[in-house]
Amino acid sequence: MKLNSPEAVIIGGGIIGVSTAYYLARKGVRTTLLESGDLAGGTSGSCDRAIMIQSKNPGLPLSMALAGSKLYESLESELGEDLEYGKIGGMILIESEEEMRVMEKIVGRQREAGIDVVILGRSGTLARQPAVSPHVLGATYWNGDADVNPVKVCFAMGRAAASRGADIRLGTRVTGFIKDKDGIAGVRTGSGDIKAGKVIIAAGVWTPELGKMAGLHIPIIPRKGQILVTEKISPLINGNILSGRYIACKHNPELAKAGGEYSALGLGLSMGQTRSGNLLIGGTREFAGYDCGTTPEAVRAIAGEAVRLFPALKKVNLLRTFAGLRPYTPDGMPIVGPVPERPGLFIAAGHEGDGIALGPVTGSLLADMVAGTAGGWDLSPLSITRFNDYIL
Structure with a gap:
């Protein structure tokens, strides 16, 4: 159903956009979602399945992740669809005394924040993860980490939003914004203008391109992640696995240079x-810019790292490789909320590798903002105003 006069327009059909559309539709807000391709056609369809809570920094990111985890627990029954959700637990592998010291500090902060992450020694790690290399000193473990099929989530939320009256338009590219004396009053597309009092940019790594059309510098850049897919094998690992180095590279790009x-x-x-x-x-x-290709160098490096930590993988065949573009911000925090100098315009992007874990909760919180309903959250640390040069 095409809405002639939506109250809100969302640009982007990834997990952030469809989550926002779903929660707005649940509130009865007339909503149109515009996507230039298909739902989950970008980063949300080119990533892994992890809802890894213990990888989040204590504070607002961890609080949002915990709230998002609770939403996921009931999402399948709420949407009436199988999302392949499972609370399977997760581990971060520790290979050196230096990593152990770092993880002890992180785990201490997380336990203070209310999640009962534990550190296992070598024997405890091998007991829970028998296929891991015996050189591993230990691992963190938390049973609250989960996984889900992000493509299924996107399509299920899109269908649920549509069933509640949202207008989902695929193959529709935004070419500009309608402006009036009060701010942003809608969007221009290749198939016509759409007027709306609220416009939400949720376009992931393409958010800066749209921001320029509104006179904004949005500091999001692509950060490519390459992934290998193996043949089907009997269960080899228990839960989600990260290495200590993965956490280091996530939170501090400078460490990757070592x-x-x-x-x-x-x-x-x-x-x-x-x-x-x-x-x-x-x-x-x-x-690597907007290059979504995989490279032999990266495939060899990822495969070598996997075999080093799980030697049994040496005999497992690869089926394919793919890559996705994470929307990275300089401080590692997403941008969520209104743009004060552009009344009517909101941004929800820059989640980097946390988009799946934080997608539904971001959509729920943003729907509260757009609808003007009390959310009880202070999201000011996520405002674009924290960047001094965001106005062009």
Whole structure:
């Protein structure tokens, strides 16, 4: 159903956009979502399945992740669809005394924040993860980490939003914004103008391009992640796996430069196994522009890291590789909220590798902002105003 006069227009059909559309539609807000391709056609369809809570920094990111985790627990029953959700637990592998000291500090802060992450020694790690290399000193563990099929989430939320009256328009590219004396009053598209009092940019790594049309410099840049997909095998790992180096490269890009031969790749292991038995093995954190291609160098590096930590993988065949573009911000925090100098305009982007974990909760919180309903959250640390040069 095409809405002639929506109250809100959302640009972007990834998990942030469809989540926002769903929660707005649930509130009865007339909503149109515009996507230049298909739902989950970008980063949300080119990533792994992990809802890894213990990888989040204590404070607002962890609080949002915990709230998002609770939403996921009931999302399948709420939407009436199988999202392949499972609370499978997660581990961060520790290979050196230095990593152990770092993880002890992180775990201490997380426990203070209310999640009962524990550190296992070598024997405890092997007991829970028998296939891991015996050189591993230990690992963190938390049973609250989960996984989900992000493509299924996007399509299920899109269908649910549409069933509540949202207008989902695919193959529709935004070419500009309608402006009036009061601010942003809608969008221009190749198939005509759409007037709306509220416009939300949720276009991931393409958000800066749209921002320029509104006179904004939005400091989001693509950070590529390459992933390997193996043949189907019997269960090899238990839960989600990250390496200590993955956490280092995520939170501090400068540390990636100490990676020797593969320093430019920002290499760090992430691994999960689908219900059908395929392993998804990542990954890289590369600043390579908008290049979505995979490279032999990265495939060799990821495979080598995986075999080093899980030697049994040496005999497992690869089926394919793919890459996605994470929307990276300079301080590692997403941009969520209104643009004060552009009344009517909101941004929800820059979640980097946390988009799946934070997608539904971001959509819920943003729907509260747009609808003017009390959310009880202070999201000011996520405002674009924290960047001094955001007005062009």
